[in-house]
Amino acid sequence: MTEANVTAAQSGTGSVPENWQPHIVALVCNWCSYAGADMAGTTRLEYPANVRMVRFPCTGRMSPLMILRAFEQGADGVLVSGCHPGDCHYVQGNLVARRRFTIFRSLMDFIGIDLKRLHFAWVSAAEGHKWAKVVSEVTASVQEAGPLPSFDHPEGWDGIDLPEMAGSGPQELDEDQLNAIRDNLRKAASEVLTGGRAGSVIGYGPGSLANQTIPLFITEAADCEKLEWGQGCRNNLSTYVGSALDKHERVAVVAKTCDLGAISGLIREGQLRREQLVVIGVQCPGVRDGPGLATKCLSCSGDPHPICDLVVTVDGVRESCEDPSAAALDTPDARDEQIAYLETLPHDERWKYWQRQFGRCLRCYACRAACPLCYCSTCITDKHRPQWVPTSIDHPGNSTWNIIRAVHLAGRCSGCDECARVCPADIRLDLINRKLSLEVERQYGKIGLDPEKKSALVDFRMEDSEEFIL
Amino acid sequence: MTRVTDSSWKLTDAQLRAWLSGLLDGNSVVAPVEEDGVLLFRPIASAHQAVIKPSGKTRWSPKEFLFPRSEALYRYSFKGGTVQLEDPPVPEKHQVLFGVRSCDASGLVRLDEIFLSGTTDRLYSARRENTTVVSTACAAADQECFCTAVGYSPVGEEGSDVQLVPMDEGWLLRVLTDKGRDLVGDSAEGWKAATAKDGKRLPELEKKVSKQIERSPVNREWSKVLEEGFEHGAWDRLAQHCLGCSVCAYVCPSCSCFDMNHEANAWCGEQCRSWDACTFPLFTHHASGHNPRETKQERYRQRVLHKFAFREEDDEPFRCVGCGRCVALCPAGLDIVNTVAAAVEAIREEGADAAR
Numbered sequence: 001m002t003e004a005n006v007t008a009a010q011s012g013t014g015s016v017p018e019n020w021q022p023h024i025v026a027l028v029c030n031w032c033s034y035a036g037a038d039m040a041g042t043t044r045l046e047y048p049a050n051v052r053m054v055r056f057p058c059t060g061r062m063s064p065l066m067i068l069r070a071f072e073q074g075a076d077g078v079l080v081s082g083c084h085p086g087d088c089h090y091v092q093g094n095l096v097a098r099r100r101f102t103i104f105r106s107l108m109d110f111i112g113i114d115l116k117r118l119h120f121a122w123v124s125a126a127e128g129h130k131w132a133k134v135v136s137e138v139t140a141s142v143q144e145a146g147p148l149p150s151f152d153h154p155e156g157w158d159g160i161d162l163p164e165m166a167g168s169g170p171q172e173l174d175e176d177q178l179n180a181i182r183d184n185l186r187k188a189a190s191e192v193l194t195g196g197r198a199g200s201v202i203g204y205g206p207g208s209l210a211n212q213t214i215p216l217f218i219t220e221a222a223d224c225e226k227l228e229w230g231q232g233c234r235n236n237l238s239t240y241v242g243s244a245l246d247k248h249e250r251v252a253v254v255a256k257t258c259d260l261g262a263i264s265g266l267i268r269e270g271q272l273r274r275e276q277l278v279v280i281g282v283q284c285p286g287v288r289d290g291p292g293l294a295t296k297c298l299s300c301s302g303d304p305h306p307i308c309d310l311v312v313t314v315d316g317v318r319e320s321c322e323d324p325s326a327a328a329l330d331t332p333d334a335r336d337e338q339i340a341y342l343e344t345l346p347h348d349e350r351w352k353y354w355q356r357q358f359g360r361c362l363r364c365y366a367c368r369a370a371c372p373l374c375y376c377s378t379c380i381t382d383k384h385r386p387q388w389v390p391t392s393i394d395h396p397g398n399s400t401w402n403i404i405r406a407v408h409l410a411g412r413c414s415g416c417d418e419c420a421r422v423c424p425a426d427i428r429l430d431l432i433n434r435k436l437s438l439e440v441e442r443q444y445g446k447i448g449l450d451p452e453k454k455s456a457l458v459d460f461r462m463e464d465s466e467e468f469i470l
Numbered sequence: 471m472t473r474v475t476d477s478s479w480k481l482t483d484a485q486l487r488a489w490l491s492g493l494l495d496g497n498s499v500v501a502p503v504e505e506d507g508v509l510l511f512r513p514i515a516s517a518h519q520a521v522i523k524p525s526g527k528t529r530w531s532p533k534e535f536l537f538p539r540s541e542a543l544y545r546y547s548f549k550g551g552t553v554q555l556e557d558p559p560v561p562e563k564h565q566v567l568f569g570v571r572s573c574d575a576s577g578l579v580r581l582d583e584i585f586l587s588g589t590t591d592r593l594y595s596a597r598r599e600n601t602t603v604v605s606t607a608c609a610a611a612d613q614e615c616f617c618t619a620v621g622y623s624p625v626g627e628e629g630s631d632v633q634l635v636p637m638d639e640g641w642l643l644r645v646l647t648d649k650g651r652d653l654v655g656d657s658a659e660g661w662k663a664a665t666a667k668d669g670k671r672l673p674e675l676e677k678k679v680s681k682q683i684e685r686s687p688v689n690r691e692w693s694k695v696l697e698e699g700f701e702h703g704a705w706d707r708l709a710q711h712c713l714g715c716s717v718c719a720y721v722c723p724s725c726s727c728f729d730m731n732h733e734a735n736a737w738c739g740e741q742c743r744s745w746d747a748c749t750f751p752l753f754t755h756h757a758s759g760h761n762p763r764e765t766k767q768e769r770y771r772q773r774v775l776h777k778f779a780f781r782e783e784d785d786e787p788f789r790c791v792g793c794g795r796c797v798a799l800c801p802a803g804l805d806i807v808n809t810v811a812a813a814v815e816a817i818r819e820e821g822a823d824a825a826r
Binding site: 421 | 505506507508510515529530539540613614710711713714715716717719720721729731732733735742744745747750752797798799801802803804805807808
């Protein structure tokens with residue numbers, strides 16, 4: 001349908017045209033690498049002519065979106081180059097960028113972009129020789145990788161069977177226990193309202209289908225009888241806290257343990273203040289997604305976390321509000337095996353896997369709407385001067401959207417899986433998010449539930465790893 | 471289209487597959503297939519790919535094969551210092567939509583009303599002319615189904631050229647239009663003609679499935695009530711958990727809104743028509759910055775009223791065909807039928823002018 005892609009048509013057939021030359025886009029910083037390239041020219045150095053440069057003020061200004069844009073427009077390879085650490089004209093732009101590229105690179109690899117196509121280099125204004133060398137190496141590397149695979153539905157491709165996910169899930173609760181929890185929750189919510197601790201309680205009410213609930217906004221204690229609890233309580237209600245705070249000074253929110261990361265994230269990012277919230281943590285039987293338990297529940301105990309203000313269990317309600325500074329959700333994730341399996345596959349298989357999934361995307365933006373941490377007043381995909389993300393509901397814009405959504409949540413995503421739950425096309429956004437979280441953790445450590453800790457991608461250390469940078 | 475009678479046969483599963491296989495010769499056949507666990511309409515290359523079941527829906531309707539998610543209206547390129555303009559070609563190959571549920575077939579007729587009345591849409595009408603619909607009646611309701619509550623039927627014929635009715639064993643195949651007769655053609659030789667007893671299966675199924683749908687019907691007079699209570703305060707409450715995505719509109723068989731977008735690079739580009747939804751704030755955002763539907767409540771109300779109100783004639787069908795997909799897939803569990811009933815109740819009890 002959309003055919004504004006220049007070289008994509010060449011690929012996909014498996015055969016590389018004779019005398020094929022790669023198109024490479026270089027995103028360079030104005031102060032170092034651009035001047036370095038200039039130096040290479042004035043020094044009369046020869047190097048391959050495959051690179052087209054785009055000049056930026058700083059590597060810190062380069063959004064992964066710009067790299068995606070280059071691929072989407074037909075580049076076979078991208079080179080990003082800027083000042084050496086310590087030399088940034090803006091002091092720390094390249095240091096923040098280094099973390100961002102580290103994480104982005106691992107995602108591109110995961111979705112099937114051969115890393116022979118994506119390179120990063122530090123080239124100073126004095127390093128004309130290095131620029132020539134880098135461009136020669138990058139060109140040879142992209143040449144070896146061949147034309148970029150097409151952004152397209154892989155026709156006739158059989159697909160991949162990922163390993164089954166296993167886990168015991170939370171403690172099973174029988175009907176009586178669930179009723180006890182529900183009663184305790186209603187009591188707790190009602191006391192919060194009558195005691196004036198919050199002007200509104202956000203909880204779950206009965207939905208119209210089996211195993212379905214709807215978010216409920218309660219302001220009268222009597223209405224607390226409508227509160228539901230069970231395996232249909234799937235929404236992460238922290239999404240609604242912001243709008244409820246428009247009407248009330250303090251809001252109480254019913255939370256499962258998997259919802260807490262988002263609440264911490266909102267506080268960390270200045271969207272909420274802890275004192276505006278009464279968090280009611282409830283013992284959870286796990287939530288249903290289709291016929292079985294949701295993936296996130298497989299490795300969760302279901303116990304309410306002690307950092308909640310009120311903890312509701314079968315036994316009753318107690319005040320808690322433990323210090324979150326040491327709080328972590330240290331559980332293995334059933335998805336890790338699937339991620340590891342995908343990573344054993346060749347790039348072209350991974351590319352097909354994700355292209356087929358992204359191809360189904362309807363661009364309904366339910367993933368964005370349901371995500372508690374997608375709170376921008378104008379999303380990048382709704383910006384059209386310039387239009388960063390193609391809005392045609394098709395390849396390659398679908399890939400760009402799904403990748404950039406995940407990248408914008410890298411280091412921030414709390415793993416509540418709301419995006420994957422609400423996706424009508426069953427795109428495995430949870431795998432992408434989890435992959436990014438694993439990479440962030442591996443490189444920069446865990447952030448836990450402490451809202452005081454900075455998230456990894458707005459932070460840096462001089463000694464951050466950069467083994468991939470030329 | 472003329473109605474053809476006495477054209478029904480009883481087919482075994484194998485005969486049905488064989489017919490489907492034959493259709494692949496010369497037609498582009500679109501049928502439900504399973505992809506990564508999701509049932510979707512896709513062009514098929516062989517008959518065994520198709521999932522033809524007595525009940526159960528695809529994740530979203532087949533409307534994208536008449537009204538694509540995105541399609542180019544014109545293309546341009548810069549060549550030799552001039553601009554070359556090009557009309558995208560109208561697809562020439564005949565298309566068969568196979569295994570479309572009755573609700574979805576009705577949904578296509580609702581789309582026809584938009585794209586073929588008044589100014590006919592060139593690309594849509596060319597596709598429509600070139601498409602034959604083979605529908606499948608339902609032998610059971612999914613938990614979200616409510617077609618009978620909004621005036622449609624699980625065995626409805628609207629929008630179908632050929633109808634397949636699930637029998638205890640095999641299928642009843644009914645030709646409903648000339649297009650359907652052309653599609654069946656010579657294949658009927660060797661098929662067993664259906665008896666009057668076989669034909670009784672239709673009312674039987676209608677009764678059985680209607681019983682499974684435990685929804686109180688949406689009354690036709692409610693349209694007026696909804697319109698009168700346009701400004702009623704209930705909408706604020708009813709839509710407060712709407713998240714403002716467009717799952718409901720994009721999986722809907724009858725939602726037809728679109729946006730114009732432009733995709734281009736330095737060498738070429740195209741003007742596209744892409745799906746859009748009234749639930750998005752940008753949908754009504756004016757260039758001036760003004761937005762006549764500023765809140766999500768107003769936007770959600772628009773969607774509900776466009777399905778159940780704003781009808782020119784009283785006997786016009788609702789634009790909601792009752793497939794229930796929006797209920798099953800809404801991230802916030804919004805239920806359009808419950809919303810309508812609750813809005814009508816509030817408007818009647820508190821008066822149409824009850825303030826927000």
